[in-house]
Amino acid sequence: MTDELRRPGELGEPEQLEAEMQAVWERRRARAKRSGILSPILAIGVLLVLWEAGVRLLNVELYLLPAPSVVAGAVGKDMPLLIEHGWITTQEVVIGYLLSIAVGIPLGLVIFLSRPFARAIYPLLVSSQAIPKTAIAPLFVLWFGFGLLPKVLIAFLIAFFPIVISTVVGLASIEQEKVYLAQSMKMGSIATFFKIRLPQAAPSIFGGLKIAITLAVVGAVVGEFVGADAGLGYLLLIANGNLDTPLLFAGLFALTLLGVVAFAIVEVIERIAIPWHSSQRAETALASQ
Amino acid sequence: MSASDSAALEIEANGVSKVYSTADGPVRALDRVSLGAKRGEFVSLLGPSGCGKSTFLMIAAGLLSRSSGSVRVGGEEVDGPVDDLGIVFQSPVLLDWRTALDNVLLQAEARKLPRDAARDRAAALLKSVGLGGFEEKYPHELSGGMRQRVSICRALLHEPRQLLMDEPFGALDALTRDQMILDLQRLCLDRQLTVLFVTHSIDEAVFLSDKVVIMSPRPGRVAKEISVDLPRPRTLALRESAEFSAYTKQILNIFLEYGVLHEE
Numbered sequence: 269m270t271d272e273l274r275r276p277g278e279l280g281e282p283e284q285l286e287a288e289m290q291a292v293w294e295r296r297r298a299r300a301k302r303s304g305i306l307s308p309i310l311a312i313g314v315l316l317v318l319w320e321a322g323v324r325l326l327n328v329e330l331y332l333l334p335a336p337s338v339v340a341g342a343v344g345k346d347m348p349l350l351i352e353h354g355w356i357t358t359q360e361v362v363i364g365y366l367l368s369i370a371v372g373i374p375l376g377l378v379i380f381l382s383r384p385f386a387r388a389i390y391p392l393l394v395s396s397q398a399i400p401k402t403a404i405a406p407l408f409v410l411w412f413g414f415g416l417l418p419k420v421l422i423a424f425l426i427a428f429f430p431i432v433i434s435t436v437v438g439l440a441s442i443e444q445e446k447v448y449l450a451q452s453m454k455m456g457s458i459a460t461f462f463k464i465r466l467p468q469a470a471p472s473i474f475g476g477l478k479i480a481i482t483l484a485v486v487g488a489v490v491g492e493f494v495g496a497d498a499g500l501g502y503l504l505l506i507a508n509g510n511l512d513t514p515l516l517f518a519g520l521f522a523l524t525l526l527g528v529v530a531f532a533i534v535e536v537i538e539r540i541a542i543p544w545h546s547s548q549r550a551e552t553a554l555a556s557q
Numbered sequence: 558m559s560a561s562d563s564a565a566l567e568i569e570a571n572g573v574s575k576v577y578s579t580a581d582g583p584v585r586a587l588d589r590v591s592l593g594a595k596r597g598e599f600v601s602l603l604g605p606s607g608c609g610k611s612t613f614l615m616i617a618a619g620l621l622s623r624s625s626g627s628v629r630v631g632g633e634e635v636d637g638p639v640d641d642l643g644i645v646f647q648s649p650v651l652l653d654w655r656t657a658l659d660n661v662l663l664q665a666e667a668r669k670l671p672r673d674a675a676r677d678r679a680a681a682l683l684k685s686v687g688l689g690g691f692e693e694k695y696p697h698e699l700s701g702g703m704r705q706r707v708s709i710c711r712a713l714l715h716e717p718r719q720l721l722m723d724e725p726f727g728a729l730d731a732l733t734r735d736q737m738i739l740d741l742q743r744l745c746l747d748r749q750l751t752v753l754f755v756t757h758s759i760d761e762a763v764f765l766s767d768k769v770v771i772m773s774p775r776p777g778r779v780a781k782e783i784s785v786d787l788p789r790p791r792t793l794a795l796r797e798s799a800e801f802s803a804y805t806k807q808i809l810n811i812f813l814e815y816g817v818l819h820e821e
Contacts, residue, residue, distance in 0.1 A: 443648045448620045451638045455667035463666065467654050542693055544654040 334514040342514035350522045356499040360488035364423025372428040376435025409495035420489030426487035427480040432475025438469025471545045474538040485527040567751035570592040573626035585776040597749040601762035605663030643712030643718040649704040651696040658692035664714040682710040688771045702733035763804045
């Protein structure tokens with residue numbers, strides 16, 4: 269233990285104390301790291317146990333709510349099916365997401381740079397978000413058929429909005445002093461943009477990118493609900509129609525996994541791209557506690 | 558003022574006024590401010606918050622427009638950002654994604670100075686302010702005082718003749734501040750810099766300056782100019798001396814007279 273518990277006479281030399289404190293600090297850090305992994309697993313575990321026990325004790329019908337063990341069985345049994353349809357949905361999500369980045373960030377830039385353009389486009393942009401996607405999805409199916417394209421477009425349509433907004437907010441968030449600094453150094457506007465404004469906006473843009481990836485998953489599934497012959501959303505509909513609730517849950521599990529993994533990938537990219545940002549330094553903060 | 562006198566002035570302002578338009582109508586931030594700094598002279602602008610001293614500094618740098626009056630820096634009328642002067646702001650304004658060295662080098666990149674020479678100069682500058690070995694550290698790894706040192710190095714990288722500083726030590730603790738003041742004095746003496754230094758600390762102003770320009774509260778006017786005739790390099794012990802106290806007392810009395818401070 270640390271020195272508080274010892275009487276002054278028992279305190280060692282400072283070097284010895286330092287070594288002990290270093291050991292305590294390392295143990296604490298290891299524990300923090302462990303609990304960072306363990307606590308979520310524990311929380312999910314408790315939830316699953318409660319679920320399992322509840323279903324068994326209350327004798328809930330299988331078609332209403334299958335126990336987690338049954339769902340796990342369905343995941344195992346229907347693995348090839350889940351992978352096949354999951355792959356379709358993954359493609360829709362990834363393409364829709366990349367499209368939303370390719371359109372969202374440049375659109376944010378233009379809105380930021382040109383006030384007249386911003387005024388012209390804003391009502392359109394906001395309306396595009398106000399329209400329920402489920403309402404235009406059938407139209408997209410009518411236009412583009414049952415294939416990948418309508419799903420990609422709906423995923424894109426839902427996901428690009430937060431990217432545009434976060435880009436505009438990020439670019440506008442620069443402090444006046446940084447603008448003065450660039451001007452006083454006679455920095456050209458292109459250099460100022462790439463060396464100061466854009467990196468400054470990166471944390472905000474990544475915030476938008478993280479929201480967008482989860483929305484892209486939702487968009488793809490909405491598209492599949494409306495008209496599809498493949499994909500996890502399609503699988504959910506079929507399972508629901510057949511009252512195959514274990515398969516429904518297996519499909520939900522696969523979708524959740526897809527969303528979580530996609531989010532984690534974006535987070536890793538963020539960590540690599542902007543290691544200097546304070547939100548990326550949580551571990552250092554934890555270790556110094 | 559004769560022609561030869563004004564030619565010797567490195568920074569010169571005549572009747573500078575600034576009127577802002579706000580929602581509540583026009584506000585006069587500066588009212589006919591005139592002052593001058595000779596080459597190598599350290600001039601402080603001292604006044605309460607909101608007296609327009611920072612506004613004046615930004616006008617002198619050509620970053621803000623003036624409503625009337627004239628400003629000359631290095632003998633040339635200011636019209637847009639002044640070419641080669643150095644500015645230190647209230648906050649260090651460092652880029653979080655750049656190391657200390659790369660933050661200093663931003664100045665060279667902006668001005669398209671030869672990279673290798675700038676690199677050597679930046680490293681030497683950092684070393685001269687006690688940041689040798691910290692070149693590769695990021696701003697979040699540096700203390701507040703260190704960050705402001707980096708920003709001073711950045712302001713000096715292109716070897717400007719004039720340095721404008723806007724309450725650069727306002728956010729620092731007293732000890733760090735003392736060290737910064739000493740370091741700044743040395744830098745200015747070594748480089749024969751003409752400095753315009755905005756502060757609200759009487760001690761800081763007297764310690765650093767050849768001339769203290771005292772400003773009255775809004776609208777900002779020059780209340781008085783005081784020449785500080787103390788030998789250089791000044792030491793911290795000087796602050797305890799009677800001559801030093803005479804200056805601070807004189808300034809204090811002006812603030813009392815203008816109602817900036819009141820004892821009742």
